[in-house]
Amino acid sequence: MNYSIGEFSKITNLSIDTLRYYEKEGLITPERKENGRRYYCEKDVAWIEFIKRLKETKMPIKEIQKYAKMRAMGDCTMIERMEMLIKHRTALKKEISKANENLQKLNDKIDFYKTSIDERDSNKLMR
Template sequence: MKSYYKISEISILYNIGKDSLRYYEEIGILSPERDNNGYRLYSIQDIWKLNVIKDLRNLNFPMDVIKDYLENKTLENTLDILNEEIVLINKKLEQLNVQKDAIRDRIKSIVEDAAVENLEEIEIKEIDERKVIVLNDTFTRDEEADFLIKKLHRKHEDKLYLLGNNYVGITMNLDKIKEQNYHSYTSVFFVLDKDDKDYDRVIPGGKYITLSYKGSYEKTKKFLPMMMEFAKKNNLMIKSDPIELYKIDIHETSIVKEFLTELQMQVE
């Protein structure tokens, strides 16, 4: 076994940037020797320290805590550090289990949504209230909707996992729809879990006219007038801006014909 390793070898072996290794030296955690050419040479003792640093940094231990431990290593300090590691690992496991449950729920909803029947048919449904995070803004183009959705996602990325575990929706301007303008929108939102305590507002529960379709979003302008006429014929008053809910979209598939959209209008 080699007694010393160069900085390039250590960087590759531990997948640690050379800048990080120099920083560890700068703050006094590592003290590599130098060869005749001035190159850093890391000892077995330095490698042991790197093992400790890497493990503790993976659990987000601050560098000052790591430095203090390495400089004042005792049996008592080691036991304290190990117990703290267990606490942090348990927290990570809790977070991962929450994320795993959310992914399982999303798998279930995707399978159910992909198998939906009664496409392009108007139905009346009772829908429970929904907690949402929302970004209110007026816009008219799909590109603007995409931008606002990304903006909302960045703002709440701690809640919204990568593979679209939350339904995405937009609200459409009811007054503009009455004027046959089907590209005027008032907000974008993500639907949260019903038990979530951190949300922007609640979409009221109640009676909704709904229609689901697969394919291009351009179909919305075909179905909205049909839903408005249905409400009129059945003496139903539309209570708020209609919703375009993206149940399966670009987050799950790049094939447009697999997109599933549900239009919703709350009525009384």
Template sequence: MSYKIGKFAQLVNISIDTLRYYEKMQLIIPKRDKNNLRIYDYRDVEWIKFIKRLKATGMSIKNIQIYAKLRYQGDSTIDQRLHLLYGQKNILKTKQEKLQSNIDFLNHKIGVYQKMKNKIINKNKKI
């Protein structure tokens, strides 16, 4: 099944302007019909979903552009694409560790205040 830009934009839940921007940035290279209109198919749907996930990981547009270029070059670029994905994974792991450290800090401080609160409550019960 193929889709023109309007239907495709609805299908992947992004604006036509965003699709055109993605095309300008060479993130997606749609096929063209005999009238030079953009034509998208199920592979493009999956590709846009993947781009959206890469963006959700915080991958830069520059790195997504590099990934897209490699993807369009074919299977000989798998190692380079893996390198980009591992790099992004490492960035996320570092952020996860920092986030966990902040959660641990807050949990410790909450524990301190809970103990203080309990001491005050117990002290007031004795009075």
């Protein structure tokens, strides 16, 4: 199935401007009809979903561009792409660990306040 840029925008939940930016930055390369109009297919949907996932994990655009260039080169870059993803996964795991540590510290502080407030209110009732 082929999609116009408008249809593709709706399917991917990305604005037409964003899709054009991604094209300009070399992240996506839509096919063109004889009249020059862009069109997209199912493999483009899957690729955009992967790009969005990489962005959600805070992979920098420059790294996504590098990955996209290697992807366009074909299977001969599979090892390099895998290594890139492994490196990103390691960084992401560290970030998740730090976020969990910070969440625990926040929870500890909230628990401290709850206990302090409960003790204060309990002491007021005893007077």
